Amino acid sequence: MSAESISEAESAVLAVLWEKGPATAEEVVAAVAKPRAWQESTVKTLLGRLLKKRAVRAEKVGRRFIYSPTLKREEWLSRESESLLDRLYGGRVAPLVAHFSRHRKLSKRDVRELKHLIQELEDE
Amino acid sequence: MSAESISEAESAVLAVLWEKGPATAEEVVAAVAKPRAWQESTVKTLLGRLLKKRAVRAEKVGRRFIYSPTLKREEWLSRESESLLDRLYGGRVAPLVAHFSRHRKLSKRDVRELKHLIQELEDE
DNA sequence: CTTCATCGTTTACACGCGTAATCTTTGCCC
DNA sequence: GGGCAAAGATTACGCGTGTAAACGATGAAG
Numbered sequence: 416m417s418a419e420s421i422s423e424a425e426s427a428v429l430a431v432l433w434e435k436g437p438a439t440a441e442e443v444v445a446a447v448a449k450p451r452a453w454q455e456s457t458v459k460t461l462l463g464r465l466l467k468k469r470a471v472r473a474e475k476v477g478r479r480f481i482y483s484p485t486l487k488r489e490e491w492l493s494r495e496s497e498s499l500l501d502r503l504y505g506g507r508v509a510p511l512v513a514h515f516s517r518h519r520k521l522s523k524r525d526v527r528e529l530k531h532l533i534q535e536l537e538d539e
Numbered sequence: 540m541s542a543e544s545i546s547e548a549e550s551a552v553l554a555v556l557w558e559k560g561p562a563t564a565e566e567v568v569a570a571v572a573k574p575r576a577w578q579e580s581t582v583k584t585l586l587g588r589l590l591k592k593r594a595v596r597a598e599k600v601g602r603r604f605i606y607s608p609t610l611k612r613e614e615w616l617s618r619e620s621e622s623l624l625d626r627l628y629g630g631r632v633a634p635l636v637a638h639f640s641r642h643r644k645l646s647k648r649d650v651r652e653l654k655h656l657i658q659e660l661e662d663e
Numbered sequence: 664c665t666t667c668a669t670c671g672t673t674t675a676c677a678c679g680c681g682t683a684a685t686c687t688t689t690g691c692c693c
Numbered sequence: 694g695g696g697c698a699a700a701g702a703t704t705a706c707g708c709g710t711g712t713a714a715a716c717g718a719t720g721a722a723g
Contacts, residue, residue: 422710423626440670456713459671464710478720479670492627492638499623502547503616508639509652514616515632516656526660528633532640533654546680564700580683583701588680602690603700 419468421491427451428461429491432471432484439479543592545615551575552585553615556595556608563603 421429431446432438438446444458462482465471473480497506504510512529515521521529545553555570556562562570568582586606589595597604621630628634636653639645645653 420709424711426626453711454713456715457711460711460713463672473671489638489642493642493644495623495627496635496638497644499619502550503619507649508636508645509649509656511620512632512636512653512656514613514620516660518613518617520617520621521632521660525631525633526657529636529653530657532633532636533650533657536640536645536650544679548681577681578683580685581681584681584683587702 419470421465421468421470421486424451424457425461425465425468425470426491428458428465429470429484429486429488432482433488437474437481437483439481441479443482543594545589545592545594545610548575548581549585549589549592549594550615552582552589553594553608553610553612556606557612561598561605561607563605565603567606 427450428443428447431443435442435446440459440462443462444453444455447453447458462471462473466473470484470486472483472485474483475481500506500508500511504514512521515525551574552567552571555567559566559570564583564586567586568577568579571577571582586595586597590597594608594610596607596609598607599605624630624632624635628638636645639649
């Protein structure tokens, strides 16, 4: 269970692998260049760090490597979210929603979706 | 609008000021010693950094300072939560709840409270 | 074969953070 | 008033991170 923590910048690199699946460094560099203006060098470094953390795997194909995510997006979402909930809301979801509700930060759409969700949960 | 970011350790210090209100360094040291085993020195440093970030204010009374939080807890909760939602869930609440739902991380109590919340929102 | 371009690896460096010891000032007691 | 204790300020230091340049290996082209 490699529990290495993933930094902000690293997660941006992971994001392209989650989206596009296995890719070469070059492809990652290209894709990640959309949201962040990073030098090729920078992306290489981040890939290296992700390798060390075993959050991605590299497989040699011809002369270059194909990188694949090892850490699953859902797994990462869980880690990050739970850590915030633990730190700020006693580990539970409802208080966070309550906070947003108090501050009128729930959109119509949010409310609609939330309603759906709890309905489904009760129908089980 | 001081938008200085608050570190984990710093937030533990702020937490005691939020809970107890204005307090001397000594009191903060004592209170924070419950959850974290920090040297007095460490707490002083954190208070200093919070001052620099203008997240707390210090008022000289006699020979010592009384520290008060400037940043409000609710404000801090918002910042932290919104930053996570933005980074991971497109800035919306429902997808986060959906994630937890998928992973069976919603307790009975959460569901009950969520139901209540949306009910209230609709009754408005 | 030699040369060059291309990949990946190493090294770099400033900054914030966690953690703390040390220094300095200053009010208080004798 | 001089020394001491307490409070705050300064300095410290290793580590991760964001950001990137420099280096080294190696396959491809001539």
